[in-house]
Amino acid sequence: MTGKKVRRVGILTAGGDCPGLNAVIRAVAKSLMLNHKVEVIGIEDGFEGLIEDRMRVLSYDDVSGILQRGGTILGTSNKADPFAQAILVDGKPVKKDVSAGTIAHVEKWRLDALVCIGGDGSMSISRKLVERGVPVVGVPKTIDNDLFGTDVTFGFDTAASIATDAIDRIHTTAQSHHRVMLVEIMGRTAGWLTISAGIAGGADVIILPEMEYDLNYICEKVAERSRYGKRFSIIAVSEGAKPRGGEVVVSRLVKDSHESIRLGGVSIKLGNDIEDLTGLETRATVLGHLQRGGPPTPNDRILATRFGVGAAALVATGQFNRMVALRGTDIVSVPITEVGGRTRTVPLDHPLLDVAEAVGTALGAKR
Ligand code: F6P
Numbered sequence: 001m002t003g004k005k006v007r008r009v010g011i012l013t014a015g016g017d018c019p020g021l022n023a024v025i026r027a028v029a030k031s032l033m034l035n036h037k038v039e040v041i042g043i044e045d046g047f048e049g050l051i052e053d054r055m056r057v058l059s060y061d062d063v064s065g066i067l068q069r070g071g072t073i074l075g076t077s078n079k080a081d082p083f084a085q086a087i088l089v090d091g092k093p094v095k096k097d098v099s100a101g102t103i104a105h106v107e108k109w110r111l112d113a114l115v116c117i118g119g120d121g122s123m124s125i126s127r128k129l130v131e132r133g134v135p136v137v138g139v140p141k142t143i144d145n146d147l148f149g150t151d152v153t154f155g156f157d158t159a160a161s162i163a164t165d166a167i168d169r170i171h172t173t174a175q176s177h178h179r180v181m182l183v184e185i186m187g188r189t190a191g192w193l194t195i196s197a198g199i200a201g202g203a204d205v206i207i208l209p210e211m212e213y214d215l216n217y218i219c220e221k222v223a224e225r226s227r228y229g230k231r232f233s234i235i236a237v238s239e240g241a242k243p244r245g246g247e248v249v250v251s252r253l254v255k256d257s258h259e260s261i262r263l264g265g266v267s268i269k270l271g272n273d274i275e276d277l278t279g280l281e282t283r284a285t286v287l288g289h290l291q292r293g294g295p296p297t298p299n300d301r302i303l304a305t306r307f308g309v310g311a312a313a314l315v316a317t318g319q320f321n322r323m324v325a326l327r328g329t330d331i332v333s334v335p336i337t338e339v340g341g342r343t344r345t346v347p348l349d350h351p352l353l354d355v356a357e358a359v360g361t362a363l364g365a366k367r
Contacts, residue, residue: 009039010040026063050105050106081125082099123339123341147344151326154296164196171234181235182270185197185291186238195356198361213364222278248266
């Protein structure tokens, strides 16, 4: 459809929510409406709304006053997938390819393009839609910051500041009670949130999923602090961290989900192990979805707005099948086909790890 004047564009937010989604919706819609006279159709609950034909025309008023609001005015779903949708057959969920019907809805609404705001899974679905001839422009979101092709995703800065604030608050109570306090931080298999909040909050130990942790090494670190008169320690631990030769802590196995492993609880297990080995009193706090809620930081509002305006420009100039991205300080775009299905984790020679160790913070194991 490249070359044709774009008149109507569908927009959806898919996967786990994160602060800044509304800022992107606002920027895409306002920019398309004001500068290109394009009509914007809001698709409800991510790919679920596309599959089920739930869409509505967005007015200028609909996208006004939402810049600072957390969540997404369109709703989202992290289960829907037009190429493997769970359908109940005899009461049991069976995965079916419903893409033909889904694409028929794109045609029914005369959508010249889709703007898909999502993470890794959503970009994989977008890639398949592109391969079936649907013009798509992607916008990278996730608090995990693990999306391939961009230096930073929006939502990350907000989550990192929430986790940092939590560490600050844990600090004062740890100090009062002379305890070892563990703060469990999201991020799945990527440690970007933990290394960032850990450094910003001055954690004494930072444990990442990318490096299997050594319990004895961690205990030695907190015992040493205790010996030198620092009678408390703060440990920032990623939800996806695992011990040397061991496994991640699973809070629940969810059948028929894209993410069948729901992580959670490593801080509780590790805290108990530390208490058993050192005799020091420990407590664990799992930050969970607090990290995804509430208003975006100014940095995320700015990044989301830049991404949204960039996505609108791609749509208006017919540059489809690309995802907007941040490279250094520039907004660029990369082919969606290069993005989906790959994640960007923290390399073990990353400068942030050096910085942490240089100020006396231990990592989960000797490097
Ligand atoms: O990918 C974002 C994220 O918040 C991860 O950090 C976390 O493991 C997961 O989503 C939680 O997903 P859910 O919202 O399904 O509990």
